[in-house]
Amino acid sequence: MAGNHPPVTDWTTDFDHTDEVWAADPYPIWADIRASECPVVHSDRYGGVWLPTRHEDVSAIAYDTEHFSSQSPIVTEGRPMMPAPQGVAPPISSDPPFHHDARRLLLPAFSPKAVEELEPFTRQFCNDLLDQLEGKDVVDAAADYAQHIPVQVIAKMLGFPPEDADIFRTIIHNALESVDLPVEKRLENFGLLDGYLRNQIEDHIANPRDDLTNYLLSAEMGGEPLNEEHVGGTMALLLIAGIDTTWSGIGASLWHLAKTPSDRDGWPPSPSCCRWPSRSSCGPTPR
Amino acid sequence: MKVHVDQEKCQGHNRCYALAPELFDVDDYGTAKEIGDGTVAPELADKARLAVANCPEFAITITED
Known part of the structure; x- marks a missing residue:
């Protein structure tokens, strides 16, 4: 900080x-x-x-x-290396009309149907995490539970090894939490992310599989394959934003529920309710 | 009461489908459409209003009978 x-x-x-x-x-x-x-x-x-x-x-x-312009989504001492309309991490760093097409590329991977297919894996992972908490008197819900979930899910979506979780945490710290460091230090820290993504891209080109990384490598926009910076930038965005936003969201939700007993009325909800929570039928949604 | 999604405005956030799958369906891009002619059964009126309030693009409209 x-x-x-x-x-x-x-x-x-x-x-x-x-x-x-x-x-x-x-x-x-x-x-x-x-x-x-x-x-x-x-x-x-x-x-x-x-x-x-x-x-x-x-x-x-x-x-x-x-x-x-959206070309500089994080406020730091530095200025974007990759200008609009593409920006360094499309589509979050992109301006229209590029933004629309770059975002649309990603939508099918996050459609309700695609997400539903990830549900059994995610549910099992969460249950295993809870099993590990058994017998502990004090649990840090953010550190011991919430932070592990999106790391595993997004790694699975991108086709990255689950055992690299610690590397992802460091990457996210470098990108989003140490934003007040001098430019040189931030660039040095980004070397970890760049090197990691380069290795993953090489591995996915050599051993193609059915995941988001290979999807991006074969995707086209306007009839042309995505340029190298677009593929790497979008992978970086999915990794960093996919994890950071989500662990904050899960942690903040649990914190809210812990502090607000009245919003816990009716919990735990039924499984069908749990899948699509709505305020009217089963309690809290973020305000 | 009827609901209607302006598909030009919809950007695929899927909020309406998440909140009221009885009233909305989505394609692979998350673009939403009202189910059938959009008629809302009385017991789903609250859900319809919730979907309208939660649409980040203001793409859903309600017409009262």
């Missing part, structure tokens, strides 16, 4: 998304800015960065793809 930048003293002129206060609880900071005279604030840190805090501003910026 914040080790390379001084602590923030004024959130309206000098905010920093890696500051310990922000990391612990950003919501009061955003609420203060939102209620202030100027709900869009600027900081000179990270080469200059703006922060809109109202929904209507965020929405307007997200849809105004003529004036705003």
Whole structure:
């Protein structure tokens, strides 16, 4: 976390998304800015960065793809090596119309039917994790349970060895958690990801199999195969975002349920309910 | 009550199908379509409103009789 930048003293002129206060609880900071005279604030840190805090501003910026690019989805000291419209990790770093096609390529792999096929594996893995927790008085639901699930599922989807889980955790730490490091250090850290993906691509070209990596290697956009940077960038996105978003989501859900007994009414839900939870029929969904 | 998905707006988030599979179906790209002519049985009215509220693209509309 914040080790390379001084602590923030004024959130309206000098905010920093890696500051310990922000990391612990950003919501009061955003609420203060939102209620202030100027709900869009600027900081000179990270080469200059703006922060809109109202929904209507965020929405307007997200849809105004003529004036705003998605090429730099992580705010760091660095600037994107690969410019829009493709960006470094398509489609999250891409602008329209490239974004639409690059995203559409991935949709079938995440369709309800495709995800359903992964359910028995995922369910078995979760049950095995719970078995390992048996007999423990205190369990860290985030570290001992949540963080392991997406690592295994996304590794299976991409066709990476499950025993490489520790490497993935380091890759994600490098990409998303040590964002305040100097550019040189971040580039050095990204060497692990680049090398890992290069080896996987070589192995998948030599030994093709039915997984997302080989799918990307054989996929076409506009009648042309994806370029090397597109394949590697999308693999990196699926690995990093697929794991990080999901372990945060599972961990935050469990934390919410632990703190909010009223939302646990009716749990555990029936299996059919569990597959497609809805607030009306079986309790909590994220608000 | 009837539901209708604007397929031009739908971007395949699958939220409606996850929340109300009785009312919506999706293709391999997650593009959603109302089932049949979109008629919502009275007991599914809440689910229909939930699907509308959860669509990130504002692609679902409800017409009341």
